[in-house]
Amino acid sequence: MSGSILGRCSSMCPDKERRFREKEGLLHPFEIVESQKNVKKPEADPQKIIKCYSRSGAGKSMVHDLTQLRPGPVLLSTLRYLFTQIVTRSDVDWAVIYNFVFDRLRAVRQDLIIQRLDVSTTIKILEPIVRFHVYAAQRLCDRSLEDFVPKFNNQHLLECIKELLVKYDERDLESSNLFCSNRAQIETLYLLLYLGESATIERALKLPAEYRKSPTMKMAVKISLAWYVRNYVQVCRAIVKLPPLLAMAAMINLPRIRRDTLQVMSSAYNSTQLCYSGEDLRKLLLYKSTEQLHAECRNFGLDIINENICFQKCKFKVHEREGKLQKAFPDEMLHLFLPKIILN
Known part of the structure; x- marks a missing residue:
């Protein structure tokens, strides 16, 4: 180059x-x-x-x-060592x-970045790094900020995946109609990571037909559009049907999905007399336990009566921060996904 x-x-x-x-x-x-x-x-x-x-210091050339x-x-050999041995x-x-x-x-x-390596090498390097950050978001979501800072992980994930998409576009200019299964997966991850965002949906719909026809891409588009129109029930039901890595990406949005769903239900089911089944809501919003559901509902100002949820619009804490992401897969299962899920 x-x-x-x-x-x-x-x-x-x-x-x-x-x-x-x-x-x-x-x-x-x-x-x-x-x-x-x-x-x-x-x-x-x-x-x-x-x-x-x-870090490069002031006036210091790298x-x-x-x-x-x-x-x-x-x-590339360094990546393989990290992802197979560490x-x-x-x-x-x-x-x-x-x-x-x-x-x-x-x-x-x-x-x-310093060497400005060719498109093909850059893609081979960034693809497993993106998968690593998606995986880590799920593996360490229940840890303290001393161990894991989701904001930093998501920041680096966004930087890597956006650069990767740029390189895919550059490669298209060099050799069009070249289908790549890895790209199909990364494009789907991008759509699921940023559900409902018009730019991500627009990119997905403009992809070459080979990528748009992918079953997982079709499902991801439906999930993102469901989020866009605030059909959170459909979003949650579809997420659990995704392959593991794609489900991990979509679940990064789960705290936001839950918060928004509870806010909508506080208006739709507003009542001082009637309650909504806690068990039904737990299943709907993919909580692993009733205790988790109750803790989050209380966090948003909702009352719990006989393990059921009392929705009242006036009590919902609109400006309350969304809850933490909760682990959807046990550590034993997550460990079995490695290293294949990263080095795919």
């Missing part, structure tokens, strides 16, 4: 960084030599240490030393795994 920069680092971490981090004791437990775990300043395992993310940049093939570990808290991988992925993207 004209004007591109080609890195010369042939390993997952440049030697200069490895020596510096060994000297300063900045190695992650995942990166040290196995026999030196209890040493104060252990050595790095060259097969395990991975370049970490660093391309002054090409030996610090990893070329496309090395970035995220699949079951002996460590997955929040620890996430924070390590999150940082190393930022460094991968940094090298990618």
Whole structure:
């Protein structure tokens, strides 16, 4: 590519960084030599240490030393290592795994951007990163903000998926009518992540026919349109029929769906005498337990009478923040989805 920069680092971490981090004791437990775990300043395992993310300082060029940049093939092998050897570990808290991988992925993207790698390589790098962030949103949704910050994860997810869509469009200009199953999945993820947004629906409807005819894309379009017209019942019923990764993407919207549904029902079922079946509402809004439903209803100012919900428009806290996303899949099932769900 004209004007591109080609890195010369042939390993997952440049030697200069490895020596510096060994000297300063900045190695992650995942990166040290196995026999030196209890040493104060252990050595790095060259097969395990991975370049970490660093901000560019004022006036500091990130391309002054090409030996610090990893070329496309090395970035791809780094991703494969992270997604087969690290995220699949079951002996460590997955929040620890996430924070390590999150940082190393930022460094991968940094090298990618600096070198302005070709469209094909960029797509191969960003696709699994998008899946990782979607997966993490579900896997860690019940953790404290000290372990996992949904806002940061969603921010990086949005950046990656938008850049990926740009690269798909660029590839279309180079070779039209080239169907790709990975793209079909990512385009569907984008639609489900941003339900009801006119721009995402418009993009989906303008895709080449091969993508629009995909069964999952058809279902995603119906879900997004149902959200757009505020048919939340149809949205919830359809989400559970999606394949696991697509369901995880759609469920990022679940707190908003629940809040809006409860607000609508507070007007539609407004009464001081009658109540709505708590069990029916639990199933409708995909709550895993009655306790979760009751806690959220109370959060919005609704009363619980004999485990049923008393909707009163005047009591609903319109400006109350939406609730937290609740895990839809048990950890054991989520773990089984790896690494296939990311490296698809």
